[in-house]
Amino acid sequence: MALLQTEGLTAHYGDFQALFGVDIELAEHETVAIIGANGAGKTTLMRSISGVLGNAPSAVRFDGVEIGTLPAEDIVSQGVAMVPEGRKLFPSLSVEENLLIGTYGRKTRGHWNLETIYELFPILSERRHNPGMALSGGQQQMVAIGRALMSNPRVLLCDEISLGLAPVVIKDIYDAVPKIKQAGASLIVVEQDIAQALAVADRVYCMMEGRITLTGTPDSLSRDAIYDAYFGAS
Ligand code: ATP
Numbered sequence: 727m728a729l730l731q732t733e734g735l736t737a738h739y740g741d742f743q744a745l746f747g748v749d750i751e752l753a754e755h756e757t758v759a760i761i762g763a764n765g766a767g768k769t770t771l772m773r774s775i776s777g778v779l780g781n782a783p784s785a786v787r788f789d790g791v792e793i794g795t796l797p798a799e800d801i802v803s804q805g806v807a808m809v810p811e812g813r814k815l816f817p818s819l820s821v822e823e824n825l826l827i828g829t830y831g832r833k834t835r836g837h838w839n840l841e842t843i844y845e846l847f848p849i850l851s852e853r854r855h856n857p858g859m860a861l862s863g864g865q866q867q868m869v870a871i872g873r874a875l876m877s878n879p880r881v882l883l884c885d886e887i888s889l890g891l892a893p894v895v896i897k898d899i900y901d902a903v904p905k906i907k908q909a910g911a912s913l914i915v916v917e918q919d920i921a922q923a924l925a926v927a928d929r930v931y932c933m934m935e936g937r938i939t940l941t942g943t944p945d946s947l948s949r950d951a952i953y954d955a956y957f958g959a960s
Contacts, residue, residue, distance in 0.1 A: 727790060729754045729912055730775070730806065730881050735785045737770045737936075744770040746936045750914075752881065757903060757913045759927035761920055763956060766933040768916040769811055772885045775914075776808040777801040788881070807879035811886045811916075813870040817859035821850050824858055824869050828876030836878030837909040843872040846902055864895035871902065875911075882906060884915045888922060900926055920952060932956055 728751035737745035744767050752758050760768050773779050775786055781794035793801055807828075815824050825843060844851035847868040853861060858869065867887055874882055888896040903926050907913060917923040923930055924944040932940040932955035940947065940955030 728752060728787075729756075729789060730914075731787045732771075732775065732785060733787070735771070735774055735781065737767075737774050737779050737781075744936050745774065748933075748936070748938055750931055750938065750941075752912050752914055754880075755907060755910075755912055756928050757907055757915060757926060759923035759930045760914060760916045760933060761918065761923045761930060761952075761956065762933035763918070765935075767936040768933055769885055770936075771933070772808060772810075772883045772914070772916055775801075776806060776883055802877050802879070805878075805880035806883065807874040807877045807881070808883040809867075809870050809874045809885060809887060811889065813866045815858035815861075815866055815869055815873075818857050820855050820857055821861070821865075821869055822854045825850075825872050825876055828873035838875040838878050840876075842909075843875060846875075846905060847872060847898075862895075864891050864898065867891065867895075867899055868902075871899070871906075875906065879911055882911050882913045884913060886916055886918065888917065888919060896922070920956070934958060 730752040732748055732750050735745055735748040748771060760771065762768050774781055777796055777798035783792045783794045785794040788804055788806055793804060822840065825840060849865060850868055850872060853865060858866060887899055900922065903913060915926060927944060929943055930947060931938050932952060934955060940951060
């Protein structure tokens, strides 16, 4: 049984339909990447799963339970946390205060606390008293990931965690993914960089115009098939 599953998931912004019956599955200890061009619906899919947008009850299941209509804070305490696109830190709060916000509503005990986050991203320990706005983009992204981990999620949703960062920083961020997985979480990683997605994922879904257009393991997908699913067959 999948740990997390969407079935026939739809999403609307007013009259505009952004998702058209999206079915995805995430197994325990799996890393799944969602790829697709700008506007394909990747962020909308993450926001739907995390309860920021309203869903049908059965459209999202976590650990066998329908969570489609739960409010976002309940979904976090059930064990599904999101690293949002754009990081969304509190700029005047310190690194440590931003991380501690992630423990709000936490019910589970688990691997993640300030100490283990600082082991994962040692630079954050050095910057622990600095305000969020004084950090580089990469450091802010590390705080955003750490804040989500502080809820000890079983599923971590990561929305474009490499966006706007230099390659060396992207490597530091993505080096954390196998460690997060090893500590027990499953991940869904939204990524526009196809090579990065194929490198990190056990399985990939490609989206276009609100639909899943391709799925498979990185080894099983040809470049041509990915290109067609990403940009549309010419
Ligand atoms: P990006 O890489 O640009 O973030 P994405 O694949 O994450 O793209 P979404 O942000 O989910 O795509 O957007 C899917 C569609 O929904 C797009 O056509 C977008 O314009 C539209 N959309 C997204 N957010 C809103 C909103 N708040 N109001 C209206 N339309 C929206």
